[in-house]
Amino acid sequence: QVQLVESGGGLVQVGDSLRLSCAASGRTFSSTAMGWFRQAPGKEREFVARISWSGGSTSYADSVKGRFTISRDNAKNMYLQMNSLKPEDTAVYYCAAQVGLHRLFRPEEIDYWGQGTQVTVSS
Numbered sequence: 001q002v003q004l005v006e007s008g009g010g011l012v013q014v015g016d017s018l019r020l021s022c023a024a025s026g027r028t029f030s031s032t033a034m035g036w037f038r039q040a041p042g043k044e045r046e047f048v049a050r051i052s053w054s055g056g057s058t059s060y061a062d063s064v065k066g067r068f069t070i071s072r073d074n075a076k077n078m079y080l081q082m083n084s085l086k087p088e089d090t091a092v093y094y095c096a097a098q099v100g101l102h103r104l105f106r107p108e109e110i111d112y113w114g115q116g117t118q119v120t121v122s123s
Contacts, residue, residue, distance in 0.1 A: 002026045002112045004095045009117030012085055016121070020080040022095035022114060029053075033098045034078045035105055036070065038091035038119075045094070049080060050105045059105075063088075085121045092116040 008020040022034065035050035049060045049070040058070050064082075072078040078095065095114035096105075103109050 002028060002032075002097055004097060004112055004114035006093065006095045006114045006117040009093060009119045011120045011122060014086060014121060014123050016085050017081070017083045018085065018119060020082065020093055020095075020117060020119075022078040022080075024076040024078075024097060028075045029099050030075060031099065031101055032075065033103075033105060034072060035096050035098075036080050037094045037096055037107060037110075038089075039094070039116075040091040043091075045107050047105065048093070051078065082119070085119075087121050087123050090119060090121050092118050 003025045005023050006020060012018055030053055032053050033050060036048040037045050038048050039045040047061050048064055049068055051058050051070045051072050055072050067084045069081040094116045096110045097112040099111050
Protein backbone atom coordinates (compact mmCIF):
# COMPACT_ATOMS: atom_id res chain seq x y z
CA GLN A 1 0.00 0.00 0.00
CA VAL A 2 1.01 3.58 -0.69
CA GLN A 3 -0.36 6.57 1.20
CA LEU A 4 -0.32 10.03 -0.36
CA VAL A 5 -0.75 13.26 1.57
CA GLU A 6 -1.10 16.63 -0.14
CA SER A 7 -0.43 20.03 1.37
CA GLY A 8 -0.05 23.63 0.26
CA GLY A 9 -3.50 24.53 -1.00
CA GLY A 10 -5.22 27.76 -0.08
CA LEU A 11 -6.97 30.94 -1.16
CA VAL A 12 -5.00 33.27 -3.43
CA GLN A 13 -5.57 36.16 -5.81
CA VAL A 14 -5.39 36.09 -9.59
CA GLY A 15 -1.76 36.08 -10.69
CA ASP A 16 -0.44 34.69 -7.42
CA SER A 17 1.58 31.52 -6.96
CA LEU A 18 1.17 28.39 -4.85
CA ARG A 19 3.27 25.31 -4.33
CA LEU A 20 1.57 22.01 -3.67
CA SER A 21 3.43 19.12 -2.06
CA CYS A 22 2.70 15.41 -2.02
CA ALA A 23 4.39 13.07 0.41
CA ALA A 24 4.24 9.33 -0.22
CA SER A 25 4.64 6.75 2.51
CA GLY A 26 4.33 3.03 2.82
CA ARG A 27 5.52 0.75 0.09
CA THR A 28 6.93 2.73 -2.83
CA PHE A 29 8.22 1.41 -6.13
CA SER A 30 10.99 2.67 -8.33
CA SER A 31 8.69 2.39 -11.36
CA THR A 32 5.98 4.61 -9.89
CA ALA A 33 4.88 7.60 -11.93
CA MET A 34 3.28 10.42 -9.97
CA GLY A 35 1.17 13.38 -10.90
CA TRP A 36 -1.69 15.72 -10.22
CA PHE A 37 -5.33 15.81 -11.16
CA ARG A 38 -7.92 18.39 -10.25
CA GLN A 39 -11.68 18.48 -9.93
CA ALA A 40 -13.84 21.57 -9.94
CA PRO A 41 -17.45 21.52 -8.65
CA GLY A 42 -19.76 19.83 -11.13
CA LYS A 43 -16.91 18.75 -13.38
CA GLU A 44 -15.00 15.53 -13.96
CA ARG A 45 -11.57 14.97 -12.54
CA GLU A 46 -8.99 16.13 -15.07
CA PHE A 47 -5.31 15.58 -15.66
CA VAL A 48 -2.95 18.40 -14.70
CA ALA A 49 0.61 17.07 -14.79
CA ARG A 50 2.66 13.90 -14.62
CA ILE A 51 6.27 13.06 -13.80
CA SER A 52 8.06 9.79 -14.43
CA TRP A 53 9.57 7.74 -11.64
CA SER A 54 13.04 9.04 -12.48
CA GLY A 55 11.88 12.64 -12.83
CA GLY A 56 13.30 12.76 -16.33
CA SER A 57 10.00 12.98 -18.15
CA THR A 58 7.13 15.38 -17.52
CA SER A 59 3.86 16.18 -19.25
CA TYR A 60 1.19 18.83 -18.72
CA ALA A 61 -2.36 19.64 -19.65
CA ASP A 62 -2.51 22.40 -22.24
CA SER A 63 -4.40 24.61 -19.81
CA VAL A 64 -1.47 24.77 -17.38
CA LYS A 65 1.51 24.45 -19.71
CA GLY A 66 3.98 27.28 -19.14
CA ARG A 67 2.45 28.20 -15.79
CA PHE A 68 2.77 25.00 -13.70
CA THR A 69 5.90 22.97 -13.04
CA ILE A 70 5.94 19.45 -11.63
CA SER A 71 9.00 18.05 -9.88
CA ARG A 72 10.07 15.35 -7.46
CA ASP A 73 13.15 15.09 -5.28
CA ASN A 74 13.05 11.35 -4.67
CA ALA A 75 10.65 8.46 -4.95
CA LYS A 76 8.48 9.84 -2.18
CA ASN A 77 8.15 13.61 -2.52
CA MET A 78 6.53 15.47 -5.38
CA TYR A 79 5.66 19.12 -5.96
CA LEU A 80 3.52 21.29 -8.20
CA GLN A 81 4.62 24.91 -8.56
CA MET A 82 1.67 26.93 -9.81
CA ASN A 83 2.31 30.43 -11.13
CA SER A 84 0.06 33.04 -12.73
CA LEU A 85 -2.99 31.44 -11.21
CA LYS A 86 -6.37 32.05 -12.81
CA PRO A 87 -9.93 31.69 -11.46
CA GLU A 88 -10.37 28.62 -13.69
CA ASP A 89 -7.58 26.90 -11.74
CA THR A 90 -9.92 26.74 -8.74
CA ALA A 91 -10.44 23.09 -7.84
CA VAL A 92 -9.53 20.33 -5.45
CA TYR A 93 -6.10 19.07 -6.44
CA TYR A 94 -5.30 15.39 -6.01
CA CYS A 95 -1.94 13.71 -5.85
CA ALA A 96 -1.83 10.44 -7.80
CA ALA A 97 0.54 7.50 -8.12
CA GLN A 98 0.66 4.80 -10.75
CA VAL A 99 2.77 1.68 -10.51
CA GLY A 100 4.34 0.16 -13.59
CA LEU A 101 5.39 1.41 -17.01
CA HIS A 102 3.60 2.10 -20.28
CA ARG A 103 0.21 2.87 -18.73
CA LEU A 104 -2.08 5.75 -19.60
CA PHE A 105 -2.11 8.39 -16.87
CA ARG A 106 -5.85 8.86 -16.52
CA PRO A 107 -8.14 8.61 -13.49
CA GLU A 108 -9.28 5.05 -14.13
CA GLU A 109 -5.67 3.88 -14.38
CA ILE A 110 -4.46 5.48 -11.15
CA ASP A 111 -3.53 3.09 -8.34
CA TYR A 112 -3.34 5.49 -5.39
CA TRP A 113 -4.93 8.84 -4.58
CA GLY A 114 -4.37 11.48 -1.95
CA GLN A 115 -7.25 13.05 -0.08
CA GLY A 116 -7.08 16.30 -2.05
CA THR A 117 -6.26 19.91 -1.23
CA GLN A 118 -8.41 22.90 -2.12
CA VAL A 119 -7.02 25.66 -4.32
CA THR A 120 -9.19 28.74 -4.72
CA VAL A 121 -8.19 31.62 -6.97
CA SER A 122 -10.17 34.78 -6.31
CA SER A 123 -10.62 37.58 -8.80
